Amino acid sequence: MCMCGHERQKFVCYPISTAGRDGRAGINWIAERRFPADRPWRREDWNRPGDLGEFLPDFVPWRFPWLDVPALIESAAAVYEYPMVDREPLPRWNFGRMTLLGDAAHPMYPIGSNGASQAILDARALTAAVMRHGATPEALTAYEAERRPKTSAIVLANRRNGPEQVMQMVEERAPDGFADLDAVISRQELEEIAATYKRLAGFDPAILNGEPDLFG
Ligand SMILES: Cc1cc2nc3c(=O)[nH]c(=O)nc-3n(C[C@H](O)[C@H](O)[C@H](O)COP(=O)(O)OP(=O)(O)OC[C@H]3O[C@@H](n4cnc5c(N)ncnc54)[C@H](O)[C@@H]3O)c2cc1C
Structure with missing residues (x-):
């Protein structure tokens, strides 16, 4: 890539x-x-x-x-x-017996390997909530409480380039180019920015592997 x-x-x-x-x-x-x-x-x-x-x-x-x-x-x-478009994070997803999921709930700039992957995490959280609370309004409330704050934060982070912010930082620090990338941005800085976004987006392997098995 x-x-x-x-x-x-x-x-x-x-x-x-x-x-x-x-x-x-x-x-x-x-x-x-x-x-x-x-x-x-x-x-x-x-x-x-x-x-x-x-x-x-x-x-x-x-x-x-x-x-x-x-x-x-x-x-x-x-x-x-296609234009780079998103929408302001919504104040609510649940309306009676209806909820939102995927792009209907949180359309975001498709960067940071995101968009569809968040829809999958929504589906996982909704499934878990229904398994815990049955097909009830409580399940939708639990689902929204878990996913809306997380995805709202990603919508806003993607407006600031998400993990691709490192490319903009290098451009600003070395607009005329560079011979040694390490002199422009350290590996530690690169890794920290990537790790912060992974945690925000729910892609951090340690956090993911620590989650309980839904169907176990
Ligand atoms: C160029 C581009 C690159 C992307 N790259 C990535 C990536 O690398 N990784 C990633 O995770 N995400 C990526 N995304 C984002 C990803 O495609 C979306 O987040 C994802 O498709 C959202 O899935 P969804 O099911 O919520 O909505 P959609 O995929 O939009 O599905 C909604 C469906 O509902 C149908 N529909 C609409 N209205 C009605 C109606 N009234 N009745 C019946 N059906 C209806 C639509 O036709 C559509 O098929 C990218 C998006 C774009 C545009």
């Missing part, structure tokens, strides 16, 4: 298939750029075909010995655009 850039312009790519006989794998990529706030906005949508002319020129200089970003962009079978 590769992530490069900073909060104004970023490129992420990773294989989504195993390599075939020719050694080539399908690659998913995300080319992200920030537009001026006064630019006319298009409604959020995941399936609108993207226009290369709107972002490819910004990535033309991003030719590295190990990755030719513009060539990868131009070779895509399909390109879709």
Whole structure:
């Protein structure tokens, strides 16, 4: 997996298939750029075909010995655009016999490997609450009490780049580039930021492994 850039312009790519006989794998990529706030906005949508002319020129200089970003962009079978959008954390999820889960409850910027993974944690918490309290209003209350504060914090952290904040920090400290990353940001600082986000998002292995087995 590769992530490069900073909060104004970023490129992420990773294989989504195993390599075939020719050694080539399908690659998913995300080319992200920030537009001026006064630019006319298009409604959020995941399936609108993207226009290369709107972002490819910004990535033309991003030719590295190990990755030719513009060539990868131009070779895509399909390109879709989506705006980085979220919503303010909600004051409540439960309405009588109904509750919210996943993006309906906490739409967030899809960074830090998040969005769907939080929906899975919601489902786990809801299942546990129903097993404990039965299919009752108490179960929904317990579920909301556990998950709403946690996911609200992630929505807000993702507005500040989530764990990808380290890329912005390096950009600010060394805007003209660097030869030695350790001189710009220490490994300890990198690890602390990653660990803090993992704890916030519920991905910390020690915490996860310490949770009781739901079905045990
Ligand atoms: C580009 C991108 C990259 C992402 N990358 C990641 C990632 O790496 N990791 C990660 O964890 N998350 C990622 N996410 C976020 C993730 O996709 C969402 O958080 C996740 O899909 C939310 O799941 P959901 O089931 O709550 O909602 P959705 O996936 O939106 O599902 C809701 C479903 O309900 C259907 N629906 C809507 N209205 C109605 C109706 N009235 N009747 C019947 N059906 C209806 C919709 O068609 C849809 O199928 C990414 C998102 C985007 C856009």
